[in-house]
Amino acid sequence: MSKNELPKAYDFKNTEKRLYDWWVERGYFKPSNDPGQPGFDPSIKPFVISIPPANVTGELHLGHAMYVSMEDLMIRYQRMKGVPTLWVPGTDHAGIATQLQVEKDLMRTEEVTREELGREKFVERVWTWKKKYHAIISSQIRRLGASCDWDRERFTLDEGLSVAVREAFVRFYEKGLIYRGPRLINWSPGLKTAVSDLEVEYSEEPGKLYYFKYMLADGSGEFIPVATTRPETILGDTAVAVHPEDTRYLKYVGKQVKVPILGREIPVIADDYVDREFGTGALKITPGHDPNDYQIGQRHKLQVISVLDAIAHITPAGGPYEGMDRFDCRKKIWEDMKKAGLVIKEQAYTLNVPRSQRGGEVIEPMVSTQWFVRMSELAEDALKAVQDGRIRIIPERFTKVYYNWLENIQDWCISRQLWWGHRIPVWYCDDCNEMTVARQDPTACTKCGSRNIHQDPDVLDTWFSSGLWPFSTLGWPDETPDYQYFYPTSVLETGYDILFFWVARMIVDGLELTGKVPFHTVYLHGIIRDEFGDKMSKSKDNVIDPLPLMDELGTDALRFTLLVGSTPGNDINVDVKRVAANRNFANKIWNAGRFVINAINNAPDKPEKAALWSLADSWIWARYKQLLGEVNHLFETWQFGEAGRQIYEFFWSELADWYIEIAKQQLAEGGDRAFYTAQTLSRLLDGCLRLLHPFTPFVTEELWGHLKTAAVAHSDHLTPKGGWPEALIIAPWPEPLPFETWEEGKIAHFTLIMEVVKTIRNLRAEKKVQPGKPITAILVAGLNTSVLLDQAVIIQNLAHLDPKTFQVVEKMTEKPENAVSMVTSGIEIYLPLGDIVDSDSERVRLTRELQTIDSQIKRLETLLGGDFAKKAPPQVVEKERQKLVEYRATSEQLRNQIKS
RNA sequence: GGGCGCGUAGCUCAGCUGGUUAGAGCGCACGGUUCACAUCCGUGAGGUUCGGAGGUUCGAGUCCUCUCGCGCCAGCCA
Incomplete structure (x- = not known):
């Protein structure tokens, strides 16, 4: 037996890696129905998740832990339900982030810039970097217990996925959904690339509103007052706009004004975009550097002047300011204007500054030739897919957010001036200037046949490839067996913060390119705080x-914390103390398991007679059945956290705190009692481990293995229905069992026993009786006498009563001397504690108790006397009536106790 | 101006389709060397009853309206 001795505490360090490797080795992470394997049955519906690809260079953070835990939970649950499951893992090349890291590293180690190294060499370096960090991040994902099919792992720059990206680009282009052109875009001067609208964040910051004079060009000395937050953009002004009905300025419309310092003449135009109330009511127009102005410029066919270059320095168009940094220029030009007498005033003003999501530098709206995806039509399809229920978003409130975004969508700038990523598959002819957009690298211009062609130097936004993820990972555009069987996937699980970045784009791309929704359900979790x-x-x-x-608390503890501490779509605050508490839970499971295994080893290996269940046996089984019903319902309605909480509560507060304590006695009785107790323990542990496995896979698998070993070695009678599976990870999920009529009665009786025990313990503690000291008790049980007599030993042991003097009676004529008393559930409890009992204080205590009971009676009498009795459902009313009856009896009993 | 979330015990949070003296973990107090577990066991205190005000209902933390506070998302008014 000693060889089976389990350590006193669950040792996750010695467990997690071993089990993970074993799972992988045994192939449990692979779909049980696999198009690549013999016996494949295409008619069985699989459950599929594409993992949100982790950035190759990223360090593991709690966000990863969150989605891995959540998705692993879903996958394990489905797997246990017998559904063929596939969880496709993978990583993302994360264009900007990765390139930046490598650049930084090169600068630190070799003091070279990427330009100095050259594109080809640089990209090579990034691949080396990728290799190293991919190994790190993927092993960290494994560490979390992720049961994904590593043989199907993908990387966004893999050959296959690159083919997908190119296919998508070409198809979009051919359908006119991708176009190239000069547009006002968001430019990141630090990164020297365009970024999409989503990559810009606006932050409110204190700034100034600069008021100045736009002098009329006619030399009249008249001027239009104008305000701006960015004086340097004055250099690019090509008009001054006023409201068409603004009588103050109407007379100037059509005239020319002079751009300060530069002296360029520009027209005064009328446009009702201008808000007469704001600022001076006159607006300077800089189409080259402001989105609104750009549109106004389009309407009025204004010239577009770019005054900033790629690194946000002033261009030659800025005249004397050429070469200056944008912010230096802002100061300088204002000073110069002051000197020139053009300044009116400065006013403190809160700016909405566009900043780069990465790095936080100020983004400049600039005109630039870039590639765009035309979104409006695509968005409509994506909208419909959710509206008509082909895709369901959980929690539901995010559907509104999704709609809102798609309804106001702008075209998506997808070209990036980076080196790391999918190169845009477009070649320009040096001879005829035409473009060749091709799936295969061309050697000549398709229009003129010239060999003088060069590929677009830019790469695609990383999210362009992420948008294809659910199908590109399965082989698309090829109709591979995986694609045919596993696509569309089932659930897309991720944080709500990338609903637009990723989820919406996958839906758009999936519908357009595969003609199918990429997944049926979107489950969004919250942000970790x-x-x-x-x-x-x-x-x-x-x-x-x-x-x-x-390292400190174990993977299971972390997973359980994230899974159980969260509600769908709500942020979760992670507290290390909570993780520690869940580490304790893992340990609790472990030790309950040790107890059960020990019980099995020491119990008879078979029963003599048919089962004669004890009240406790029946109670715990009935409660377990209730638990099964609730947990299954909660799983089906995506309430995993609540499910986990309930299992936790059941396991700790009922199974461990009560049933195991009673089992100790039952096992000690030996014989059939011991056998059936061991059997019950075995069944319950087996069931609970199955329920807990999706939450805490390691401790449950490890312990379950020990349970199985012990049970198999000991007795055939402990084998669950369907036999012992070879591993918990593939053990059948416990489905709800049909309700049986005996359950409620057993639960009621056992609850009575618990009440009595708790009340005695309470009295003991209150009277400061030594915890282990056996004392006398007299229970006056009335109608429940037989139940209590039946369970006397249990009460006696759990409440530490002296078996020689402890008695249960139906009624009592004379109250015991010097006894502490109480009433619970209609049972009168007397603890004759002798001299320590002070009758006065006892009377006070009981009177207080009586008061609360009487107030309840009053409350119920009022309730039942009113409309409630007439209008509420009969069962609800009956329940309250019953309570009233009980309270009245209790009240009566308390009065007696006080009286005598 | 818009959309959403949150505001429940000292702290961090649960609380499904409304059902009737509100739950957990941590913390706190008191007490525990029983052969599963001190990563433990027992007992208890703690919420003006769930931010505030109305309303619907026999009944609301749970639905509706308004309101206060905090946060988030979206928003290109100089």
Whole structure:
């Protein structure tokens, strides 16, 4: 037996890696129905998730832990339900982020820039970098217990996925959904690339509104007052606009005004975009550097002047300011205008500054030739797919957010001036200037046949390839067996923060390119925050690193915390203390398991007679059945957190705290009692481990293995229905069992026993009786006498009563001397504690109790006397009537106790 | 101006389709060396009853309206 001795505490360090490797080795992560394997049955519906691809260079953070835990939970649950499951893992090349990191590293180590190294060499370096960090991040994902099919792992720059990207680009282009042209875009001067609207964040910052004079060109000395937040853009002004009905300025419309410093003459135009109330009511128009102005410029066919170059320095168009940094220029030009007498005033003003999502530098709206995806039509399809229910978003409230975004969608700028990513598959002819857009690299211009062609230097936005993820990972555009069987996928699970970036784009792309929704359900989880609800950030130094956390407390503890501490779509505050509490839970499971295994080993290996279940046996089984019903319902309605909480509660507060305590006695009785107790323990542990496995896969698998080993070695009678599976990870999920009529009665009786025990314990504690000291008790049980007599030993043991003097009676004529008393559930309890009992204080205590009971009686009498009795459903009324009856009896009993 | 979320015990949060003296973890207090577990066990205190005000209802933390506070998303008014 000693060889089977389990350590006193669950040792996750010695468990997690071993089990993970074993699972992989046994092939459990692979779909049980696989088009690549013999016996494949295409008619069985699989459950498929594409993992949100982690950035190759990223360090593991709690966000990863969150989605891995959540998706692994869903996958494991489905797998246990016997559904063929596929979870496709993978990583993302993360264009900007990765390129930046490598650039930084090159600068630090070799002091070279990417330009100095050259494109080809640089990209090579990035691949080397990728290789290294991919190994790290993917092993960290494994560490979380992710049961994905690693043989199907993908990387966004894989050959196959690159083919998909190119196919998508060409198809979009051919359908006219992708176009190239000069547009006002968001330019990141630091990164020297365009970025999409989504990659710009606006932050409110204190700034100034600069008021100045736009002098009329006619030399009259008259001027139009104008205000701006960015004086440097004056250099690019090509008009001054006023409202068409603004009597103040109407007379100037059609005249020319002079651009300060530069002296260029520009027209005064009328446009009702101008808000007469705001600022001076006159607006300077800079089509080259402001989105609104750009549109006005289009309407009025104004000239577009770019005054900023790629690094946000002033262009030659800025005259004397050429070469200056944008912010220096802002100061300088204002000073110069002051000197020139053009300044009116400055006013403190809160700006809405566009900043790069990455790095935070100020983004400049600039005109630039870029590639765009025409979104409006695509968006409509994506909208419909959710509207008509082909895709369901959970929680539902996010559908509104989704609609809102798609209804106001702008074209998507997809070209990036980077080196790391999917090169745009477009070649320009140096001879005829035509474009060749091709699936295969061309060697000549398709229009004129010239060999003087060069490929577009830019790459595609990383999200362009991510948008194809659910099908590109399965082989699309080829109709591979995987694609045919596993696509569309089932659930897309991710944080709500990338609903637009990723989810919406996958839906758009999926519909357009595959003609199908890429998944039927979108499950969105919240953002991870620190214990006080603040966003984690390095600058706040409140980042919780999951790796040391797992080192210290185990993966299961972290997973359980994330899964059970969260509600769909709501942010979760992660507190290390909570993780520690869940580590304790893992340990609790472990130790309950040790107890059960020990019980099995020491119990008879077969029964003599048919089962004669104890009240406790029946109670715990009935409760387990209730649990099964609730947990299954909660799983089906995506309420995983609540399901976990309920299992936790059941396991700890009922199974461990009560049933196991009673089982100790039952096992000690030996014989059939011991056998059936061991059997019950075995069944319950087996069932609970199955229920818990999706949450805490490691401790449950490990313990279950020990359970199985012990049970198999000990007795055939412990084998569950259907036999012992070879591993918990593939053990059948516990489905709800049909209700049986005996359940309610057993639960009621056992609840009575618990009440009595708790009340005695309470009295003991209150009277400061030594916890282990056996004392006398007299229970006056009335109609429940037989139940209590039946369970006397249990009460006696759990409440530490002296078996020689403890008695249960139906009624009592004379109250015991010097006894502490109480009434619970209609049972009168007397603890004759002798001298320590002070009758006065007892009377006070009981009177207080009586008061609360009487107030309840009053409450119920009022309730039942009113409309409630007439209008509420009969069962609800009956329940309250019953309570009233009980309270009245209790009241009566308490009065007696006080009286005598 | 818009959309959404949150505001429940000292702290961090649960609470499904409304059902009737509100739950958990942590913290706190008191007490525990029983052969599963001190990563534990027992007992308890703690919420003016769930931000505030109305309303619907026999009944609301749970639905509706308004309101206050916090947060998020979206928004290109100089």
